[in-house]
Amino acid sequence: MWRNKYFSSLLVIAAFSILIFLYVKTSSVNVELYTNTITALRDLLRIDADWSAEALKTRAALNQDFDPLAEVLPQIRSVKTKLSKSELADSNDGFSEINQLLEDLFEKIKEKDQNIELFKSGHAILRNSIRFLPTAEKELINQAEAAKNIALQVSVKNISGRIYAYILLPDTNVKDDLQTQVNALFASDKSNNSELTNALIRFTNHAKVILERVDVTKELLDKAIATPTVNAIEKLAASYNAFHNKRLATIESFRIALMSYSTFLVLVLIVFGLKLKTSYRALNVANTALVTANENLEQKVEERTRKLKESQIQLVQSEKMAAVGQMVAGVAHEINTPLGYVHSNIEIIHDLMGNVEEVIGDFVKFCELMRSPSANEESINSQVLVVNDHVSNLSKNDLLKESKHLLTDAKYGLEQISDIVVNLKDFSRMDRSREHEFNVNDGIESTLKIAYNSYKHVATIKKDFGDVPNTLCSPSQINQVFLNIITNAVHAIRDVDKQGVITIKTGASKNSVFVSIKDNGTGMSEEVQKHLFEPFFTTKDVGQGTGLGLSISHSIIKEHKGAIKLLSKEGVGSNFLIILPIRVSNVIDITAPQSFEKIA
């Protein structure tokens, strides 16, 4: 049963887990996240285009400063930060390609940035040199003129012209040739004219810068602009889109799965519902059966209860019989004693009555002699002597007086026996009804008579009977209780070496009567008191008691709506108090009478 429940719970949890799993799988896409990422990528495309445009504008001198180029950097940084925090940088499975593409993109941006920075530095220098070259040329020609160096003038003019042309149309062959010429020009100075030399150095230095940087700077910018950032962005966006679409497709399939699954679950629920309905019907039938069975059960229970009560009664009865059994010996003795002297008295009377026939015969003879005319004196005198002898014998033995006395004694003995028999009959009666008027004082008296043999050598009985009203009860049962308690008291006293006293008090309150049976026996320990009214609890040796006596006494008093209380002290004695309602409907006054509180 438990395993079954456990399994069912597991099944339900599993079903729900699948449902939740499918639900999560279908709702886990953050569309906003995707949109933000795509927007960031689009922004980056725009910023990248601006960046290139600003660089071109700088080369074309449309920008007077580098701020417009520098201002792009924080924008790129902000987008890069966004992208680094976006899904694209996720380390989850399936993102590795996207991660790689994002890394590529950042690498391309870095590359472009480096090239643009190089372009900026180179451009600044180139611009200065290009701007300064005509001045330097003029200075140098002036110096050459002053030094009357016409050849130098011609070369400088020639080189300058070619350099200007080179600036416009950079050509590698021209560049190499010009560099050779500039170096030759620089080396050609053999004058000691420092002014000319300085002018020459300045001119050649700037000419060299131009020759070195024109194509390089152009190339740097071309390279920067050609950096496939756009391509990288587009590749990343495409890959991300593909991933996103695939994910959407996956979600779609999960959604279908969810739909199917939930439909399945609904069907299962419907099936269960139908089953439940069927089950309900079956349950109804079962319930009806159960109700019937229950009614039967009630009957059975009633029967059992009745039987149980019966057996309880049997138990009470058997305990009583046991108690009575114990009494039988004593009772037999009680009966035997009066029976003995009744028997001997009767025998004596029988013996005394043995020659009464003879006396009567002699008297009849004498009377006949007296009346007979033919009687002689002698015969009359002899007869008179016989009769006289008889009379003197009778008076001498005081037969009549003795006989009367003997008969009175025998009658008393028979009355005693009769009394015991009546009381014994009371005890053995199987009366169930509590409809008998009963006086507890009479009950005690009767019980004491039955128990006489058990206590006569052990304890003296002190009676302190109050004026008690009759109670409506089952006399034999109440007597059984008295007998039980008195017997216990006797047993308790018998176990101690002292003169036993059993004090029996009776009394009445407004609606209850009480009987207090106090002994000065062993008393009971608290442990014993705790179990005292439990069935089969006994302190007596095996065979000495059933262990049911007080338990039954307890249930008898309880059935009478009364109470039985005990006050006991080890070594001092015990005091049982029985309280009975005068009428069963009465609520007994369980506050014990003052006197009950004393044990000794």
Place this chain on the structure above:
Amino acid sequence: MDKKLVALVFMFYFMFYFSGNVVASSAANEPIRPIPLEIELDQRKVSLGNALFHDKRLSHDNTIACASCHDLKKGGTDRQQYSTGINSSVGGINSPTVYNTGFNFRQFWNGRAETLEQQAEGPIHNPIEMGSNWDEVINKLNKDANYPAKFKEIYGKEGIQPDSIVDAIATFERSLSTPNSRFDQYLRGNEDAITENEKHGYKLFKSYGCISCHQGVNVGGNMFQKFGVMKDYFKTRGNINKEDFGRFNVTGNEYDKFTFKVPSLRLVSLTPPYFHDGSAKTLRDAVDVMFEYQLGRSGSDEDKNSIIAFLKSLVGEMPNKGGN
């Protein structure tokens, strides 16, 4: 190729290159642009950043604050060749000004920090500067009577974190701009804001080619340039050390050797000595070096003085922040 066509294209090309001179008076086309008069910032962060900027607990032994090397009363520098960090360690590079750094495209001489936030981390961790670390700094700041509450108020329950500390400091630094200089006023159309000499100096600044690198809002600070374009500066100076490699130390690219961020000239007249090595003691020394090694030109004293006069007109209003 047709010579006439070549000449035409030539002229057209040159028109672009010299256009700067042709339309000199039109502010819109000037290569230098004025500093914005207002910068919108979270004033709570500015105030918190101000406190942090002046807080010596950001250093390991509580002796050095940001302000120790970037004294706001000394043009945002310490006016030393090299700055002194904790335990009297002397660094190998000149402290650049903290003013107007918000306009720089990258931070540090070699541009290794892309943002002010990144920059702020640097000195705190540099063993010869503040020599501390985040755990130590956060621990100290958390013991302060005011910081924890202030940080929570501004940055939420996260409170004092590396990110919030550098954000506050960077925000404060962005507030350190020097707008409305006389030259900016001139750029905005006030012809009388600068003297004739200064105007002449500006003209020379452009014609000599200084403007090629020192341009934009910050008169520099938006590009890298090799130090010693026309002549080998380091060969002359000698004693080449690692710091001299400049951006090469960041990128490892050979062509980045001896390349540095072009510094802003906005407060140049207030922040001697000059260059990454602090080798130029006066502005004139610096101008001389620039003429010789960067421009590859000679210039008269008169011209150089005019240029210096122009540079002085770039100094704007100091933000009202002493902060102690």
